[in-house]
Amino acid sequence: MDFKLTDEQVKLRQEFFDVCRELEKLKPAGFTGLESTFGSDEGWQYHLYCGKEFAKRGWTTLDWPAEYGGHGTMMDRVFFAEARGYHDVPGVDIFGVEMLAPTILHAASDDIKKRFLPGIAKMETTWGQLWSEPNAGSDLASLATAAVRKGEYYVLNGQKTWSTGCHRVSWACAVVRTNPNAEKKHQGLTFLLLDMKTPGITVKLLKYMDRGHYYNEVFLDDVHVPANNVVGKENQGWAVTQMLAGFERSNLGAIMCMQRQIEDLVKFCNETRLSDKPVSSDRVTRNRLAQIACELEAARCLAYRIADAQNKKEMAPFDASAVKIISGELQARVAHFATELFGPYGQVRLSRWAKYDGFYETWYHHQFRLNVAMGTNEIQRNIIAWNGLNLPRMK
Ligand SMILES: Cc1cc2nc3c(=O)[nH]c(=O)nc-3n(C[C@H](O)[C@H](O)[C@H](O)COP(=O)(O)OP(=O)(O)OC[C@H]3O[C@@H](n4cnc5c(N)ncnc54)[C@H](O)[C@@H]3O)c2cc1C
The missing domain is CATH 1.20.140.10 (Butyryl-CoA Dehydrogenase, subunit A, domain 3)
Structure with missing residues (x-):
């Protein structure tokens, strides 16, 4: 293993640090980490502002394939993360850019890639994660939210919990049960993308111990999700979920x-x-x-x-x-x-x-x-x- 950086890497790393240092100066008072992004309107606007600054430099897509805006390497992405971490600057959607985008690139159809990647890259869509439920956390595969196929839609009913930032984001990736009779519980799950404005979604505050609003419970009552929003295949969502967690x-x-x-x-x-x-x-x-x-x-x-x-x-x-x-x-x-x-x-x-x-x-x-x-x-x-x-x- 050789940590010596090339001249180009040193230059680019410096550029990441320079931009993040300037963005740090605009930080709202008391802004601290991920929670501050979701905890106030000011924090959320600052996150979106930093995101647009990064997007216009092409830094949200660094290691993506060239056809979707990629122009760097995984290591460039690492240097970018270092700069943001050091200056505690938001602007990269951890659920969208960091985890969902690489999953889509590996596991989704071309149609999903074309429909969702540009919005993620430009910060036009922001993302949450609807996985955990009151009775399914560590043992996620036992989740109960049901999705029943009706024509061109899945109809979702159930409850998710601990849903970080879901009172602010525009979209979420959800894991739902499409086959309640599967031999093994992880075999009946499907991974799909959900517009948070869809009728039937109720987002309720889950107050944190410091009284802040970062997390939520999300209730799904007859929520209709287009069938072409499935990532991977029906009942094969567990592999997609595992892939995303690995990112x-x-x-x-x-x-x-x-x-x-x-x-x-x-x-x-x-x-x-x-x-x-x-x-x-x-x-x-x-x-x-x-x-x-x-x-x-x-x-x-x-x-x-x-x-x-x-x-x-x-x-x-x-x-x-x-x-x-x-x-x-x-x-x-x-x-x-x-x-x-x-x-x-x-x-x-x-x-x-x-x-x-x-x-x-x-x-x-x-x-x-x-x-x-x-x-x-x-x-x-x-x-x-x-x-x-x-x-x-x-x-
Ligand atoms: C701040 C915060 C933000 C979160 N954000 C999100 C989000 O955005 N979206 C989302 O879907 N979820 C989110 N979660 C949920 C998170 O993924 C779960 O809390 C986590 O997976 C644990 O599940 P649980 O809370 O049900 O605890 P449980 O699974 O009930 O576990 C309780 C305790 O038992 C231990 N335990 C359980 N099983 C085992 C085992 N087999 N071996 C040893 N120990 C075990 C656990 O380690 C834990 O200490 C968030 C949670 C928190 C606290």
């Missing part, structure tokens, strides 16, 4: 976000004095910072190795699980450390006393998502056990 990539954005956080915290420790000494002279604080820096470096190396493997199409199925666990759990430790370091100043997000505009307090509230959404870390460890270590599969 969660290397988490380099999250890792670069932590890189920035460590830089902030080191600066804070050097500049803040306690009992007439800089906080950075406190041994416990120094040790904790050093430990986080070591773990971050290890996470970054793993993420680069995975990105390199993806680029060469040599990625093992458990690689993404490994980096998800390592980066998610490290993020939790960074968030805990920062809020402890700030003491009472880490708990006054809405006041003028808040450090870093309340970023770390918000981040503390939200880091749980990284270890639950898109498959909990317990499930990721199961995947590593089965696929990586060949341990017996537990029933």
